[in-house]
Amino acid sequence: MSSDVRFTDFKSDKQPTWCPGCGDFGTMNGMMKALANTGNDPDNTFIVAGIGCSGKIGTYMHSYALHGVHGRALPVGIGVKSANPDLEVMVSGGDGDGYSIGAGHFVHAARRNMDMTYVVMDNRIYGLTKGQFSPTSREDFETSTSPDGPKQSPVNPLALALAADGTFIAQSFSSDAQRHEEIVQQAVEHDGFGFVNVYSPCVTFNDVDTYDYFRDTIVDVEDEDHDPTDRDAAREKITNDTEYQGVIYQDEDSVPYNERHGLDSNMADIPDGAPEDATDLVREFY
Numbered sequence: 399m400s401s402d403v404r405f406t407d408f409k410s411d412k413q414p415t416w417c418p419g420c421g422d423f424g425t426m427n428g429m430m431k432a433l434a435n436t437g438n439d440p441d442n443t444f445i446v447a448g449i450g451c452s453g454k455i456g457t458y459m460h461s462y463a464l465h466g467v468h469g470r471a472l473p474v475g476i477g478v479k480s481a482n483p484d485l486e487v488m489v490s491g492g493d494g495d496g497y498s499i500g501a502g503h504f505v506h507a508a509r510r511n512m513d514m515t516y517v518v519m520d521n522r523i524y525g526l527t528k529g530q531f532s533p534t535s536r537e538d539f540e541t542s543t544s545p546d547g548p549k550q551s552p553v554n555p556l557a558l559a560l561a562a563d564g565t566f567i568a569q570s571f572s573s574d575a576q577r578h579e580e581i582v583q584q585a586v587e588h589d590g591f592g593f594v595n596v597y598s599p600c601v602t603f604n605d606v607d608t609y610d611y612f613r614d615t616i617v618d619v620e621d622e623d624h625d626p627t628d629r630d631a632a633r634e635k636i637t638n639d640t641e642y643q644g645v646i647y648q649d650e651d652s653v654p655y656n657e658r659h660g661l662d663s664n665m666a667d668i669p670d671g672a673p674e675d676a677t678d679l680v681r682e683f684y
């Protein structure tokens with residue numbers, strides 16, 4: 399790790415193809431700043447990205463990265479951290495990736511409490527596949543696949559995380575750059591699974607969950623003197639339908655899975671007596 403790293407060191411040389419104005423720009427900037435502020439650098443950072451517009455982040459950031467299979471970013475991130483706990487692992491994807499096809503992984507990642515960060519760019523729509531409703535879409539949101547609205551209540555990702563004994567549960571808004579950066583930084587610093595659901599508007603396919611909507615409705619938990627270590631207070635905030643930003647819940651006694659199980663960087667080494675390269679391993683297996 400280096401102390402003189404700047405957030406721009408985390409930018410790759412690829413030009414983002416996100417639509418102009420997409421919330422994902424702000425979400426990614428805050429992630430890069432949080433990583434730099436916490437003394438990380440591209441050489442010790444591993445980004446695992448989901449599939450979606452959001453999933454392109456692994457290409458736009460300069461670090462180790464893996465762009466895997468839709469809905470499977472979290473188990474890959476857990477595998478990376480297990481193999482080398484010295485790495486700073488950040489997993490990122492969309493609301494479809496994380497709360498639809500990947501919902502099972504989300505719940506188990508929260509309860510496993512590996513020391514990593516999970517940032518979801520929640521635009522309440524499937525962006526990449528051009529505007530189908532997602533698990534966080536409003537009940538009456540008219541889309542190409544829901545002409546009268548999905549007619550089912552949206553998933554509450556913070557409630558899912560709390561029910562699964564998540565140890566750090568937060569929400570931020572990509573356009574409130576300073577607060578977003580602070581909140582992601584707290585997630586990175588947390589000893590355990592730091593989960594941040596980010597309001598990250600899709601300007602092309604979602605005309606209800608817009609920048610104006612979030613600017614007008616978001617309430618900062620800090621303005622309500624919220625104590626994030628109070629689990630009952632957190633449950634009340636998570637279930638009362640207000641669009642909150644801030645750290646909603648944090649278990650200060652959290653001990654991450656990798657520490658509880660004594661995982662260390664030696665696990666990345668090939669054990670004595672094992673074949674030296676992957677080709678030999680495959681030959682031996684067959």
Ligand SMILES: Cc1ncc(C[n+]2csc(CCOP(=O)(O)OP(=O)(O)O)c2C)c(N)n1
Binds near residue numbers: 451532
């Ligand atoms: C197994 C599988 N199923 C479906 C798809 C098609 N697909 C690609 S991205 C996506 C959803 C994208 O929505 P979200 O995760 O919210 O990301 P966004 O584009 O909104 O950032 C879907 C259904 C796929 N690539 N793989």
Ligand code: SF4
Binds near residue numbers: 415417422
């Ligand atoms: S379609 Fe929506 S989510 Fe995808 S890049 Fe454009 S604005 Fe962003």
Ligand SMILES: [Mg+2]
Binds near residue numbers: 521532
């Ligand atoms: Mg989405």
